[in-house]
C-alpha cells in the first residue's frame with residue numbers, strides 16, 4: 491500500500507541501522523511515547539537490532555493501558571443497566587475491571603457494542619431513542635477530535651439519549667511527569683506522530699528547552715522509527731536539544747487547526763489519573779460547561795466508584811519505562827493476552843502484549859511482587 | 870486505537886453539514902469523516918484514525934523523505950550480513966500483513 495510499503499523497505503532500513511551505528515559514540519537511552527511505535531519496535535525487533543549502546547524504553551502511550559481501573563468499573567456499572575447501550579472501541583472490551591470486563595457483561599446479556607468511529611455511536615443513538623447510548627471516550631489527542639465531533643453531532647442532531655464517559659489524556663504533561671521523576675532515564679524522546687498531526691509540536695519546544703531533551707516527532711513505520719532514532723542520536727551526540735520533525739509527510743508545526751478548535755470547544759483541560767502512574771496535573775480532558783449535559787458520569791451517578799489494582803501487576807513501572815514486562819512475575823504465566831491481569835497486556839498497543847506477541851521470554855528472575863495464590867484464576 | 874492508516878480518498882459527500890467520504894485502504898474501503906481536512910480532494914491520501922481523517926499526506930514531503938533515505942551513505946557491508954537478512958525477513962512478513 492502506498493505510504494506504507496515504501497517505509498518498510500529492508501534495504502533502506504539496513505542503511506539506517508548502519509548510519510545509527512556510525513554516529514553513536516556512547517550509550518544513550520531513548521523513549522518512544524506511543525504504543526503504536528512500541529508495537530512496531532518490538533514486533534520488528536528494532537530494539538534488539540540497534541547498536542547495544544542505544545537502549546529503547548517504552549513509554550506510557552497506550553490509551554487503553556492508562557485508563558484508570560476506576561473508569562473501567564464505571565463503564566461496567568453503566569453497561570450493566572438495562573436501559574443502556576454502551577459503545578466503545580474494541581480494545582476496551584477485554585480490559586479487566588475489578589471483578590469482570592465488558593465482554594463478560596455482554597455475554598451475560600448487556601448491550602455492549604464495538605464501534606469503529608464514535609459517529610457510529612451517535613448514529614445508534616438516533617436509531618434507538620428508547621435507549622441511553624453511552625460512548626466510552628478514551629484516548630490521547632489523536633482520538634479527541636473524533637470524540638469531540640461525536641458530541642457536536644449529537645448536539646446538532648438534538649439527541650438527548652447520547653452521552654460520553656470521558657477518559658481523555660494528554661501527552662506533554664505525561665512527558666513532564668516522566669522527566670520530573672527522580673529515576674528518569676530518558677535522554678531523548680520519539681514523540682507520537684499522530685498526536686502531533688492533531689496538536690502540532692509547539693507544545694514540545696518548552697519541554698526540549700527546559701529539560702535539555704531532544705524530541706523527534708516520529709511516524710510509525712520501521713523506517714520512520716529508525717530515522718527518528720537517528721535524528722535523536724545525532725542531537726544527543728552533538729549536544730543539541732531541539733524539537734525536530736521526522737514525520738514531515740503528515741505533521742506540521744501548527745497541527746490540525748480545525749481539529750484543535752473542536753477539541754477546545756467540547757473539552758477543557760483537567761487533572762487526570764493515569765493507570766499505574768497516578769494523578770498528573772492538567773493531563774486530561776473533561777467536557778466543557780457548554781456540553782456538561784453529555785457527561786455519562788453525572789448522568790448515571792457513577793462519580794464515586796473506586797477500584798483496586800491486581801497486586802501482581804507492575805503496570806506503573808512498565809508505563810514509565812523503568813521496568814520491562816519480562817521483569818513481571820506474572821508475565822506470560824498468570825498474565826497472557828487471553829487472561830490479562832493488567833491493561834498493558836490487553837491492548838495490542840500495550841508493552842506487555844507487544845512483548846508477548848513477539849514471543850519475548852520471561853527472564854526467569856522475576857523482579858515483580860510475588861503473585862499471591864489467590865490470584866491464580868481470573869476473578 | 871492510536872494506529873493511524875494512510876488511505877486514498879475515493880468520494881466525498883456532504884452529510885447534513887458534515888464532510889464525509891469513502892477512503893480506500895489497499896482494497897478495503899470505509900466511510901470516513903473528512904470534517905477536519907476540508908481541503909481534501911478525491912485522489913488525496915489522508916491519515917485516518919477511528920474513522921476520522923486527521924491529516925492530509927504531503928506527497929512532496931513524502932517523496933523527499935524517501936530520497937534522503939535513499940541517498941544516505943551505502944556502507945551496508947559494515948553491517949553483518951545476517952543482521953540485514955533477519956531484518957529483511959521480518960520486514961517482509963510485515964509487508965504481507967493486512968493494513969493495520
Ligand code: SF4
Nearest residue numbers: 803804818825832842
Ligand atoms: S505482564 Fe500482566 S501483570 Fe505483569 S505488568 Fe504486564 S499487564 Fe501487569
